[in-house]
Amino acid sequence: MSIRSNIEHITKLKNEAAERSGRKGEDVLLVAVTKLHDCDEINEAIDCGITDIAENKVQEILNKYDKVNPVRWHLIGHLQTNKVKYIIDKVVMIHSVESLHLAKEIDKRAAQHGVTMDILIQVNSAEEESKFGITVDETEQLIHDILDNCPNVRIRGLMCIAPWEDNPEDAKVYFDAVKKQFDQFANIDHPNLDFKYLSMGMTNDFEVAIEAGSNLIRVGTAIFGNRDYSRKMGE
Ligand SMILES: *Cc1c(COP(=O)(O)O)cnc(C)c1O
Numbered sequence: 001m002s003i004r005s006n007i008e009h010i011t012k013l014k015n016e017a018a019e020r021s022g023r024k025g026e027d028v029l030l031v032a033v034t035k036l037h038d039c040d041e042i043n044e045a046i047d048c049g050i051t052d053i054a055e056n057k058v059q060e061i062l063n064k065y066d067k068v069n070p071v072r073w074h075l076i077g078h079l080q081t082n083k084v085k086y087i088i089d090k091v092v093m094i095h096s097v098e099s100l101h102l103a104k105e106i107d108k109r110a111a112q113h114g115v116t117m118d119i120l121i122q123v124n125s126a127e128e129e130s131k132f133g134i135t136v137d138e139t140e141q142l143i144h145d146i147l148d149n150c151p152n153v154r155i156r157g158l159m160c161i162a163p164w165e166d167n168p169e170d171a172k173v174y175f176d177a178v179k180k181q182f183d184q185f186a187n188i189d190h191p192n193l194d195f196k197y198l199s200m201g202m203t204n205d206f207e208v209a210i211e212a213g214s215n216l217i218r219v220g221t222a223i224f225g226n227r228d229y230s231r232k233m234g235e
Contacts, residue, residue, distance in 0.1 A: 003041060006223045007032075007048045010206075014217060017210035028210055031074055033202075033220030035060060036227040039067040045223060046071050054095070054218055058083040065090055076159070076199075076218055078132050081105040093118040095159040095199050095218075098134050100145045107150035116152050116192075120159040120199055123181065125174035128163055136181050143185065147192055157197035157216075158182050168205040175200050175212035182213070 001009075007030075015025025031052040034042045042053060046069050053068070055061045056077025065073075075087060076095045081102055087094075088109040097103055097119045110117040121142060124133030134142060143155060160178040162171035178200060186195045201209025201217035209217060220227065 001225075003044045003223060004048045006225075007045060007050065010219055010222050013207060014210065017207040021211050021213065023215075027215055029197075029216045031199075031216060031218050032223050033076065033218050034064075034224070035077075035220065036229065036231050037220075037224045039064050041224055042071075043069050050223075052092075058086050061087055061090055074218075084109050088115070088117065089113050093120065093156065093197070095120040096122045096132065097146075098122045098132055098142075100142065100149060103142075103146045103150045103153055107152045110152035116154050118154050118156045119146075120157050120197060121155065122159045122161075123178050125160050125177045126163045131161055133160070136177050139181055140184070143193070147190055151192065153192060155185075155193045155195070157195050157199065159197075159199035161202070162200070162205055162209070164204065168208045171205045172208050172212055175205075175209050175214065179213035 011030060014028050014030055018025045018028045029052060031054045032045050032050045034053045035056050052072040052074060054074040054076045061073060072092045073090055074093050074095060075091045079094060079096055079102060084105045106117050121139055122133035123136055123139055124131045125136055127135055146153060146155060158178055162174045165171045179198060182198050197216045198214050199216040199218060200214035203219055203222040206217040206219060
């Protein structure tokens with residue numbers, strides 16, 4: 001399967017899932033997850049119409065940034081505060097904010113660059129020990145703390161990585177919980193809060209996530225094939 005036919009296939013499934021949930025295909029953004037894939041593959045995906053790509057490591061963004069054609073970059077992996085400065089002028093959105101400490105560092109670097117950085121709060125809906133993110137119940141407090149302390153940060157929504165399930169339908173309960181929390185903030189009027197993105201769904205579960213209300217899916221394997229973890233592209 002070629003990258004082009006994979007993207008066409010995923011786009012079709014994405015659009016159908018959006019329609020099943022009463023929306024239009026274009027209302028759900030397909031973000032291509034490019035970690036451990038090389039710049040030629042990424043540029044091919046961009047040629048096929050991909051507008052947004054995501055990496056989970058800062059170092060991998062830096063290694064690839066100049067060799068990839070113009071595109072919107074997202075950071076979706078755990079971010080250490082000492083690395084925020086390297087990507088503040090490169091990414092359009094950071095999906096993995098889970099502490100005030102990190103939000104404050106993003107705020108500081110955004111101010112230095114004269115930008116407002118869009119962020120998502122990462123929710124660990126299933127409360128898995130192995131995953132980053134805060135619990136659904138903790139989101140409200142963190143959102144208020146960020147709004148009180150970080151004038152150069154704009155909170156755009158929530159992100160969730162569901163547990164791997166053999167039957168992706170079993171992940172629906174976790175997506176539903178995050179969607180419910182998302183809706184609580186959707187109509188709040190604050191200059192630094194503009195809930196627009198619910199980032200949920202990967203290769204295994206994106207259709208279930210869309211049916212639960214996701215409007216941004218992060219898909220890697222189904223576009224580029226399996227990742228070769230022996231490859232050294234990052235730190
Ligand atoms: C790797 C990754 C993805 C993509 O996973 P696939 O199963 O390859 O589609 C999505 N989100 C995050 C946060 C990731 O790290």
